[in-house]
Each structure stands twice: as C-alpha cells, then as structure tokens.
Amino acid sequence: EPEVTQTPSHQVTQMGQEVILRCVPISNHLYFYWYRQILGQKVEFLVSFYNNEISEKSEIFDDQFSVERPDGSNFTLKIRSTKLEDSAMYFCASSPLHRGGIGGEKLFFGSGTQLSVL
Amino acid sequence: GQQLNQSPQSMFIQEGEDVSMNCTSSSIFNTWLWYKQDPGEGPVLLIALYKAGELTSNGRLTAQFGITRKDSFLNISASIPSDVGIYFCAGSNAGGTSYGKLTFGQGTILTVHP
Numbered sequence: 001e002p003e004v005t006q007t008p009s010h011q012v013t014q015m016g017q018e019v020i021l022r023c024v025p026i027s028n029h030l031y032f033y034w035y036r037q038i039l040g041q042k043v044e045f046l047v048s049f050y051n052n053e054i055s056e057k058s059e060i061f062d063d064q065f066s067v068e069r070p071d072g073s074n075f076t077l078k079i080r081s082t083k084l085e086d087s088a089m090y091f092c093a094s095s096p097l098h099r100g101g102i103g104g105e106k107l108f109f110g111s112g113t114q115l116s117v118l
Numbered sequence: 119g120q121q122l123n124q125s126p127q128s129m130f131i132q133e134g135e136d137v138s139m140n141c142t143s144s145s146i147f148n149t150w151l152w153y154k155q156d157p158g159e160g161p162v163l164l165i166a167l168y169k170a171g172e173l174t175s176n177g178r179l180t181a182q183f184g185i186t187r188k189d190s191f192l193n194i195s196a197s198i199p200s201d202v203g204i205y206f207c208a209g210s211n212a213g214g215t216s217y218g219k220l221t222f223g224q225g226t227i228l229t230v231h232p
Binding site: 004035042043044045056091093095106108110111112 | 149151158159160161162163166206208210218219220221222223224225
C-alpha cells in the first residue's frame, strides 16, 4: 500500500540553526501538508500546498517557515532559525483530490520527524 | 479559531467491552473524521463523515455526524488489545483553498486490558 515517507525520523539541532524536514508524498496525490504535534498535545495544521504554491497557512507558519517541492516527488519544510518552541513531531501528509473536491480532506500521514531544538 | 472538545481524555477498559467517545465544536464543520494514532506513528484515517446525520461503519467501528454538524461520536464494539492508541476527531470545512486543513481534537487515550 502506498505511504507517505518522512526523513529523518529524528532530528536534533541547536537553537538558531536551519533544519530541513523531508517528505515523499503518495505519488498520485495532489495536495500536500505539514502538521505538527507538540508532545502531549493535539495535532496542529501548519500549511497546505497545491499546484506548486501555498494554499493556506496557519498563524504558526511564520516567516521562519517555508515549504518547497523541489522535484516531482519530494516536499520539504524548512525552518530558517529554530527556536526551542519549535521542538515537536512534524507530520507530512498528502491527499487525493477527486472531481467535485471529494477526498481532499482524507489525509494520509507519514510517521513524522521528531525535531528536538536544544 | 475553531476548537474541538473531545471526551473522555482517557479510557481504561477490559478486552471485549464497547467504547464510546465524542467530539463537540462551537462551530459547524462540513466533514468529520476520526483518526487513530499508534505510538511513534502518524494518524491513520478510520472513518470520514460527509453529511449531517450520517452513520458510517468500518468493521467494529461506527461513527456518526451529528445533526447540528457540531458534533460526532465514535463507537468501538468488542474491543481488542490492538485497539490501544490515541483516537482523534477532526473537523474540516473543505472547499476553496481549505482542502485538508483539519482541526483536531485533543485526543482520547484508549487502554485495553486483556
């Protein structure tokens, strides 16, 4: 069964450093997302991406964050200058979009990248 | 922003028991979804609900989309040890640019004792 893959599974970085989290969405999906989950808390939307541009972003997704689809398969999240409060599990997700818009909200999540900022 | 209140926060049950959990919102959602998260994994979609009043089953799981569109429940019948995990409700108002922007509840931690 096709799945969303994320690398690395764990990332430790120093405060102020740049990190890039990588994802390979399911190949025939059209919408891509990043969500995050701080330990013990709920999953929160960060950004959605469609047709090579950001569709929507949350308040969390400030100027320190950026997303890119550098080629036909990868989808990346970059944090320019990490802060302690960026420590969280970051999930990539993708969804199909059928005619009429049905299915777009059926997200398939990767296993996540645990980011620890020291 | 929209908030989802999920209850209970945690449940400890015996294998074979039925489980019920629910989710309420102060505002309307067009779609309700239920996800399960195992430790160290991402959420996995269990059930998606698209119409107010809709009742949908997936094996031992049954979920309903409330008539007011502000609530949903999930039932698990005859629980088994592999049902252990965190169950999240999520709401969506898909359309325009908002496909896939889900608002998640806080989760219900389910523990099943053999």
